[in-house]
Amino acid sequence: MNVYEKIKQAIVTGLYKPGHRLTEESLTKDWEVSRTPIREALKQLEFDGLITPLKRGFSVRVFSKEDVRQVYDLRAMLESYAAGQASIHRTNGHLEKMKQANDSYEMALEKQGQEHVERIDAIVKANHVFHDAVFEASRNDHVRELISKVVVLPLIFRSFYWFDEKNLFYSLQNHHTILRAVESGDVERAKAAMTEHIFRGRDYVLHYYEGGGTDD
Amino acid sequence: MNVYEKIKQAIVTGLYKPGHRLTEESLTKDWEVSRTPIREALKQLEFDGLITPLKRGFSVRVFSKEDVRQVYDLRAMLESYAAGQASIHRTNGHLEKMKQANDSYEMALEKQGQEHVERIDAIVKANHVFHDAVFEASRNDHVRELISKVVVLPLIFRSFYWFDEKNLFYSLQNHHTILRAVESGDVERAKAAMTEHIFRGRDYVLHYYEGGGTDD
DNA sequence: TGGTGGTTTATTGTATACAATAACGGATGT
DNA sequence: ACATCCGTTATTGTATACAATAAACCACCA
Numbered sequence: 150m151n152v153y154e155k156i157k158q159a160i161v162t163g164l165y166k167p168g169h170r171l172t173e174e175s176l177t178k179d180w181e182v183s184r185t186p187i188r189e190a191l192k193q194l195e196f197d198g199l200i201t202p203l204k205r206g207f208s209v210r211v212f213s214k215e216d217v218r219q220v221y222d223l224r225a226m227l228e229s230y231a232a233g234q235a236s237i238h239r240t241n242g243h244l245e246k247m248k249q250a251n252d253s254y255e256m257a258l259e260k261q262g263q264e265h266v267e268r269i270d271a272i273v274k275a276n277h278v279f280h281d282a283v284f285e286a287s288r289n290d291h292v293r294e295l296i297s298k299v300v301v302l303p304l305i306f307r308s309f310y311w312f313d314e315k316n317l318f319y320s321l322q323n324h325h326t327i328l329r330a331v332e333s334g335d336v337e338r339a340k341a342a343m344t345e346h347i348f349r350g351r352d353y354v355l356h357y358y359e360g361g362g363t364d365d
Numbered sequence: 366m367n368v369y370e371k372i373k374q375a376i377v378t379g380l381y382k383p384g385h386r387l388t389e390e391s392l393t394k395d396w397e398v399s400r401t402p403i404r405e406a407l408k409q410l411e412f413d414g415l416i417t418p419l420k421r422g423f424s425v426r427v428f429s430k431e432d433v434r435q436v437y438d439l440r441a442m443l444e445s446y447a448a449g450q451a452s453i454h455r456t457n458g459h460l461e462k463m464k465q466a467n468d469s470y471e472m473a474l475e476k477q478g479q480e481h482v483e484r485i486d487a488i489v490k491a492n493h494v495f496h497d498a499v500f501e502a503s504r505n506d507h508v509r510e511l512i513s514k515v516v517v518l519p520l521i522f523r524s525f526y527w528f529d530e531k532n533l534f535y536s537l538q539n540h541h542t543i544l545r546a547v548e549s550g551d552v553e554r555a556k557a558a559m560t561e562h563i564f565r566g567r568d569y570v571l572h573y574y575e576g577g578g579t580d581d
Numbered sequence: 582t583g584g585t586g587g588t589t590t591a592t593t594g595t596a597t598a599c600a601a602t603a604a605c606g607g608a609t610g611t
Numbered sequence: 612a613c614a615t616c617c618g619t620t621a622t623t624g625t626a627t628a629c630a631a632t633a634a635a636c637c638a639c640c641a
Contacts, residue, residue, distance in 0.1 A: 172591085172593090173592075173593070174591085174592070174593090182625075182626085183625055183626040183627070184625095184626085184627085185401075185624075185625055185626065185627090186624080186626095188594095189404075189408065189624095192405065192408055192409075193408075198510065204633080204634075205591075205592055205593075205633075205634070206592075206593085216506075216507070219505045219506065219507045219508070220507050222505065223443075223446075223505070223507055223508060223511060226442060226443075226446055227439075227442075230439075230442055289435045289438065289439070290432075290435065291432070291436050291439055291515070292435070292439060294414070294514070295439060295511060295514060295515065298511060298514070299507070299511065388621085388622065388623090389622075389623070390621080390622070390623090398595075398596085399595055399596040399597070400595095400596085400597085400623090401594075401595055401596065401597090402594075402595065402596095404623090404624095405594095420603080420604075421603070421604070421622055421623075422622075422623085582641100583640105583641090584639105584640095584641085585638105585639085585640085585641100586637105586638095586640105587636105587637090587638090587639100588636085588637085588638095589635085589636075589637095590633105590634085590635075591632105591633090591634075591635085592631105592632085592633080592634090593630105593631085593632075593633090594630080594631070594632085595628105595630075595631090596627105596628090596629085597626105597627090597628085597629105598625105598626090598627085598628100599624105599625085599626085599627105600623105600624080600625075600626095601622105601623085601624070601625090602621105602622085602623080602624085603620105603621090603622080603623090604619105604620085604621075604622090605618105605620075605621085606617105606618095606619080606620095607616105607617095607618090607619095608615105608616090608617090608618100609614105609615090609616085610613105610614095610615090610616100611612100611614090611615105
């Protein structure tokens with residue numbers, strides 16, 4: 150794991166709390182590398198939107214409820230577009246990848262006895278593979294690049310998002326619906342199902358997230 | 366102008382041609398600065414999507430017709446979303462900014478006698494202000510960040526895009542239509558008008574661009 | 582008291598040397 | 612002829628010193 154990934158991890162897990170100030174100097178001490186790789190990491194994190202520039206240095210970004218709404222709006226738009234396009238351009242290979250992702254998801258979901266964290270990791274991974282397959286099938290390489298920016302935020306909230314059994318089950322049902330629509334070439338249905346899927350995620354996050362302070 | 370901007374300029378104007386290989390070493394010689402700022406510039410350019418990583422170094426990105434289509438699809442989606450939201454959230458301040466941008470556009474358009482490049486620059490700037498005002502009015506800060514990624518490509522083609530009088534005139538008409546829709550709070554009309562506006566730009570670029578080679 | 586100017590200090594910007602590594606090419610054996 | 616190993620070279624990765632700059636502090640005067 151390189152320094153960028155380490156710092157990212159530290160932000161996502163809350164080791165560096167929202168609003169915390171980061172300077173190149175302090176980070177060299179925290180991670181025991183020189184300023185050069187630190188600078189690179191900071192640049193990357195700024196791209197990701199995880200930190201915001203200060204007059205001097207950066208601070209760990211504070212996400213408000215309004216941010217969550219805005220980001221999920223965009224994510225819904227981009228992913229539903231991808232699902233729609235996927236319904237047109239999908240090949241058997243894409244459908245196969247989506248099916249396998251859902252199988253993995255289901256298998257992980259059923260393993261109640263397993264180590265908790267490992268199980269969640271498997272589910273998260275399967276989820277990622279599914280959505281990635283949709284992007285591939287959409288035949289628009291640029292939408293993947295774009296979505297990466299908007300996908301960082303959910304990452305921060307994954308802690309509670311992924312720890313509700315009913316939620317996990319519903320998500321799988323959504324995936325099945327999306328897959329059926331994409332498979333049968335039903336563009337509008339695919340878009341609607343994906344939009345619904347994303348918004349469900351949004352509402353879940355909003356419900357459990359009491360952050361930002363100033364926002365409604 | 367810093368090194369990043371200089372290199373960007375060089376790419377956009379075609380001094381560095383598509384496919385041309387860029388290494389840190391060679392760039393230090395071209396621009397007479399050390400590797401440190403060069404590396405930073407390369408990182409930024411990669412984020413912009415203007416260069417693509419090689420096994421070693423980068424190469425100036427080659428955009429195919431298919432790239433143009435994909436990028437404009439996304440741009441249409443994002444900008445029409447912004448226009449729709451703007452129709453809901455706009456204030457008098459936003460409307461004023463849009464009007465002034467259009468006035469500037471029109472004034473520049475009429476100045477036939479003026480120095481050619483200056484006139485185009487004024488039009489380009491007014492165009493930018495108008496679209497920016499729409500983003501502001503949309504009350505979704507994240508959509509602005511996102512669009513910046515997708516707006517780099519048109520930049521490359523601006524050379525011929527901005528040099529057709531009829532095209533410039535049509536664009537202004539589009540702006541007026543969009544403004545009216547946003548002003549009267551007509552969400553669907555605003556979205557439709559913006560989508561139309563972007564796609565007109567796309568078709569114009571596609572018509573004059575014979576690049577990419579392998580694509581249709 | 583409150584603001585203006587200058588001095589100190591914190592922090593980033595740049596150059597450069599050296600280390601690490603991946604690509605290249607050529608020699609060798611089969 | 613062709614693959615494979617190894618040495619050479621091109622290129623990037625990292626550390627670090629020094630320069631530039633902006634922020635913070637403080638003294639001075641109105």
